Every structure is written in structure tokens, then in C-alpha cells.
Amino acid sequence: MRKILLFLLLIPTVLLSQESVVERSGLKPKWVDALEKDYIIVVGTGETIDVARQKALMMIKESIVEAVAVNVKTQSNLRTEEVTNRSSVLHFLESFTSNTTSESAKVPFLQGISLSQAEGFYWEKIEKRGSVTYAFGRGNTTYYYAYHIRYPLPIVDINRLAFEFKLRDEELTAKLRSLTSDDLFPASVEEIETVIGELRILADYFIDGRKDMANMAIRRYTDMLGSITIADAGSTLGTVRYLLKLGNRGITTVKKPILRSESATILNSSQQGGIYTINYDYSECYPDLKNSVIVRYRFGTNSVEKSFYFDVLLTKVDIYMSRAIGFRKVQTGQDNIERYNANIVISSKTAAPFTVTKVILEFKGLPQVVAENLNMSFSGKGDHSLDLLFETPLSAKESSSLGKTVVQLNGYINYINNSTGETGTYRIYNHSYNTDW
DSSP: HHHHHHHHHHHHHHOOOEEEEEEEEEEEESSTTTTTTEEEEEEEEEHHHHHHHHHHHHHHHHHHHHHHHHHHOOOOOOOHHHHHHHHHHHHHHHTTSEEEHHGGGOOGGGOOOOGGGEEEEEEEEEEEOOSEEEEEEOOOOOEEEEEEEEEEEEEEHHHHHHHHHHHHHHHHHHHHHHHHHHTTSSSSHHHHHHHHHHHHHHHHHSSSSSHHHHHHHHHHHHHHHEEEEEEOOOBBBBEEEEEEETTTTEOOOOOOOOOOSSEEEEEEEEEEEEEEEEEEEEOOOOOOOOOEEEEEEETTTTEEEEEEOOOOOOOOOOEESSEEEEEEEEEEEEEEEEEEEEEEEEEEEEEOOOOEEEEEEEEESSOOOOEOOEEEEESSSSSEEEEEEEEEEEEHHOOOOTTTTOOEEEEEEEEETTTTTTTTEEEEEEEEEEEEO
């Protein structure tokens, strides 16, 4: 019997919850829970006074949006084209009421809403108890806050807010059209980046089809940054010249390139008229290495790089003689060869252009024969034929190669490096020759 009684005592009895105000900010104003023209009156509840206050302010924002939405709808019915233009605005405003927390920052006139603008506020701390009661005692007691706000919103302000919203919406829509136009082609990397930044703001603002338009344009301009290439613009040894290209068009940037070279020393860089110039010192570079200057940019998340290879031998004159010099008589005397031609084959290891200015030949035991003021120019790798006429008499017997096993001469070939203007001398030493006398 006792067990049955104990079981009955544990059966809970559901009673209506009881609430009582245990603390308040002051006397309860008459406007609490009332309706007033040109005012928004709301109450927010929460576990703390701060939570209740924030909920009440959020309810004010929602009420303003609803009022503006009704106003926009009413005014948009004036003209058919306005109804079409306002459809996305109405969608935004209506969607906003169900997502005010995340969207409020996008609406300029909602950012100024604060408690300082209110004309009245009142809060209560409320005790809630007795939701479940047992025969031997009462359940837990809980507390919450109710925060009441009286916020002024005359109809003239609603009209103004609606006008401001529609005006801004039209401005942003027009801006979106201009930024997504096929006729827009940025002239610089910085302009592309600026456009992307503006489109991101628009994509964050819009929540309808215009958001998709903005995101598509963002992808388009981001792809542009990834499509920029570096093209040679007439580089020469010691100088890299290039331009940036986007498709068939040139594009500029104020960004400084990342420059490096394993062998050359970068001196300076500049830009003029869309042509970028890099000057470098290659004096310490070895001709048997693959020398280059590497130019690299980073545009957004994309990198573009180009290696400009150069040959240090392009301006270096390196000549030698591998064939015997051939002499042919033109005029003879009793014992001498008075006039004669000489064919000298000069071989060049490089393509650098050079000009032969003077040739001196020394037969053993005979005076020098000299050809001056020649100004004979050559360029390119390989053999170059130098044909000279000498008028310095030679002893036919002493200079002849006929019947002799080995005949050799010495001498000099003076030249000018056409690329650098430097002078040089090739030493002819014990070089073989042949004569027809």
C-alpha cells in the first residue's frame, strides 16, 4: 500500500506557468504593447538584457523593411516598366525580412538604427515558474528579459527610405551593366583588379539574378588575369625588352616584376609606352652556359613567367685562320714580285660583326708588307674571304714556296668590334702560305 502511495506522489501535475515581474527599468509606459501612428513599438525577449535589446532592434529593422517594401510596391504600380525594374528590389526586401541579421549590412539606411534613435524604451526581468509541479515540491524557476522600444517612423521617412533604396538599387544596377558590358576592356592589370573588387561588392549586395551576373563577370575578369602573357619586344644582348599582352592587345601594370638571373647582374628596369626595359651586365657570364634573364609577375592568384635567353658571344669577336694564305703575282720585275694578290680566309667563331682595318705580313728575312685603311666588314659565324692587293716588292726567291717543304710567315690582323666599338688584334704566327712564283 505504501509503495502505491509513493508512486502516486511522484506523478507530476501539469499546471499553467506563472510569471511575475521581479525587476523593471522604471514605471511601465502607456505605449508598451500599444499601437501608435508614426511609431514602431516592439518587444524583444532573451535570457539576458543584451540579447533582448538586440532582438528588439532587429524587429525594428524588420518592421522598417516591411514598410519600405509596401511603399515600393505601391509606387511601382504607377508604371509597367517600374514593376519590371522593381521585381528584384521587392524580392530582396521580402527575403530580407526572413534573413535580417545577415543582410542588414547591405542596406545603407538600416545601418543607422540604434537605441539612441528611440523615443522610449522599457525593460522587465520576468520570473517564470511552476511549469511542472510535483506533489512534494515545485520545478526549477527560470528568468527572461522583455525589452520594449518605441521607435519613431513617420510616413515621410518611409517614403524617403523607399526613394533612397530604389535610387541606390538603380545606381548599382547601372554600374553592374557597365562592368559586365562586352565593350569594357581594361587597359591595365590594376583596372581589372578594380573591376573585380567592384563586382564582388555588387555580388555581395544582390541576391537575385544580378548576383549571378556579377559572379559570372568576376570569373571572366579573373580569367583575364590568368591569360596575360609576356612577349619579346626586340631584346638585344644586355637589354631585355618586352610587353604584356592580353590576347592580341597590350596591357600595362604598375606592379614591379620579379627579376632574376643565374649569371647576369640586373642593373635597372623601366617602362615607357607599354614597353618594359631591363638592362643587365653579362660581363661575368660564361659562353658555354644557357644564360637568361627571367621575368615573373603575379596577378591575383596567377603567375606569368618568361625566360629571355641570351648568347654572350653575340657581341664578342673571336676569329682565327685555319687555311694557308694564297699569293698570286700580278706584276713581276727582274728579281722581285712588284704587285701581288693575297687571299686570306678568316674564320669567325661567333656571329658578331667586325671590320678589318689593317693587315701586316712578315716573311722571314724580308721587310713587312702592309695593307692599311681597309674597312672591310664581315658578320656571322664561319669563313670570310679577305682579298688584298699588295704593292710592296718582294724578293721572288726569298718569298717563293715552290720547291720548299714548309714555308711560314707571321703578322697581325687589326679589327674593330662593330657591336662595342672596341679594337682587337689577331696574331698570325708561323702560318703556312703558298705562292704561284
